[in-house]
Amino acid sequence: MLVHEDTVPAVLYATLTSWPVATLAAILLAVQWYRLRNSGVSRFFTLTLVWHRYFDQLRAIPTVGYSAPILSYITAFRFNADGHKLLQQGYETYKPGLFKIATWDHWYVTATGPQLVEDVSKAPEDVLSMRNGMYYFFQTGYTMGPKVMHNPYHIPLIRSQLTRRVAVVVDDIHQEVVAAFNSAIKFEKGLEWTPLFSQSNTTMEEIFCRINNRVFIGAPKYLDEDYQKLNIEFALDVVLRAGKIRRFPKFLHPIVGPFLTRLPTQLRRQTKHLEPIIEARRRLLKDHGDNWDKPNDMLTWLMDAAEGEELSTTNIARRILVLNFASLHTSSKTFTYALYDLAAHPQYLQPLREEIEAVVASDGWTKAAMSKMYKVDSFLRESQRVHGVNVGNMRRIVLKPFTFSNGITVPPGTVVACSTRGMHHDGANFDHPDVFDAFRFADLPKEEFAKHQMVSTSTEHLAFGHGLHSCPGRFFVATELKIMLAHIVITYDVKFNEGQEYPPDRFAGEQVSPGVAAIMFRRRRMTD
Template identity: 45%
Template structure:
């Protein structure tokens, strides 16, 4: 691990010597939240560094430095190159995904603009899937594995607007996409245990991409071929043209991307993003609800029932559910998926306004968990308060600032600025529909009542306990 003279001026959490820094890198794999909290406590509002296996990561906090990360040009601090390093895109998602990201503008524009029109389909799939999977009889309680159950609902609801019915309901198609999402993260963690010069050797041993492409392509090939035929036959006169992700990909792809295999890979990528983040985030929120049903179920029920009675199920009605919105936002603040966010790679040397110099090749990230648990940012920050943001929205001019999807320098689970999660508006609508239907139709609790399952950490990433179950019964009127 190299130490540049200018770089050595940045304080370190963990050992900083040329050899012993690797001890810090190994510790970061297993103790990242504590190391990041230690650095935040000592160097709040400043930069500190933590060793990784093959580079250093500079961590910043405070509005000023977070704004500077947000505002840095992509040809200086690159989000794309950082993501490529973190999840080893060439081996986990495929090299063309790294070099051509045409799916991101589609998610940011087409998907977000279509939310009002596609919400009824999302809502219908959520209701249908939950009813099929969570089916207690009478007043019995049933225990279901929380994360696996949520993944099945998220996969079907997302694919209702990705590829439509009946493919979104095909068990093999859904199973393949769910398994792929899990495999990508497991493979990325595994690859990041090796220095970069070894990754081609280790990465080429992974077979998850070609294996899963073949499995998913058999479901999409007939659908793609049918749509291409209709596009050729009817052109702009195709009156029944689907309004979904696959169709947007078919219309926007250029050159070598216009193959069934590459369209399949692109659908796998959006599924990975949707299933991994949404399922984990929702499960963490579900654990909060199931640990405290007496505190949260009835107030949310009353709000949801009143709004649905007046306006029905729509994207607009979801936006009026302040308690529901707040509950999901608070879960991400208190129990977010990542201890860091806004990770960038310095593709050119970068200097912060306070004089901190970051050399070429360094990763830069913002301290998310520590920011969210800072008493200067949130009163009783270490306490989960599901209606915290609903109460904050009561103030003048505060109604938009504290929405689930809103980003600020003290609320950064979605990132911040132009690279904030492009799919967060769709994810928010989907997760709100899921939570609303659960709250209205079921009572929930944990097997060990009131004791929230312990979350799992791998490096700076949190995930819900995969073995933990939530108990459901039909709502008792």
């Protein structure tokens, strides 16, 4: 279940006030009324009382757009294309505080201001549930499989083994970055500049897929074209198909979900790719115990940690799919923004080059070197701040009544999130918040910079979330991003195509994607 049984009144209210098809809501109401009328008058009035209490609690939260049962459909429809505008309007009008927006099937309550963000970040999982929020938004039960939510044993592996492994795979990641860009950027004889991303962001996803899976499963499978294509398709499919499933009433999800997902087919393909590797490792483990050169990668960690039915080859293959989804979808968009910023602000190229070359000459491509690339780190963090891939972040489902520090209580069944873009563009949090200042954080005193590294979270900087459920893979992702940016800066000159300006963002609800643009690459001229 997405929420506890005691949230039924909340879900029913959300159904009646945010449904795109009013007739379906009327049918639901009629059926429920008939069931209640025949189960006893007292039960009917009890549920009605609970229902009105829920309504009264939400009434205390101001609304952006319409809140009336029929007119709210207009706001729900508008949220698809203009969610960023509605969220920004709410932020500017009600900060610090709460506001709500009607979407197709729930009220979207947004917290603004450092204290309310802190409230969300510190709330326990059994009160404000991140896991249920992810389950709902990505429709995990249909797009990934219900066990992924109910037994997310891969998350502790990311926090522990993968984070510790970063220190010893920096050189491996660098080698793969070099190889990936050499393959992606095809210079033609007689042409000084060559384009990348002229059609879509697929190239960046391919690069990340190569790098991630060198660490996830090792050679040579990570270079397999069909394997890469499958994992990239899956990452996109989860978002697109989950959105389609959410268009339907919750009671129809079990019917439409299996038809709208391609998980069974994708899982068979993934298992076909990984089964020979998994079975070979199992044979070696059976024959030699721990006395063999066991690969120190994510696949091994999953095999060691899995229990019960999760030990099956198919379920281990499923976890690798899920890990690729988690790392590909946001990382590729984040780096695309950084690349656009590099092309739009060429004045930062030379100081970045000077820092990178000095650090690499001293420490090579190591974790120590990454920690000394202050300007690179600041450039990426600032790009995250200005753009970001979510207007709203830290999405939670309320499982038990939750009272914010301002005294307002939100009832079970409500979706709560924080206004990421609003916080990132608030003059109270950042000087000149709408200006891209690449070295904003690098120019801070060293002791202050430690609090503003790319992997650091705060109530003002929510790119990786904040608090109990900060992104567990951010240390790995930040290392990848820094190596990629460093390689490009010291290897190429970059610019937008002739006549091309910074492309406008594309919005869908609270999600943000970079617009399509052609970035031109040229082998760096060493006269600078």
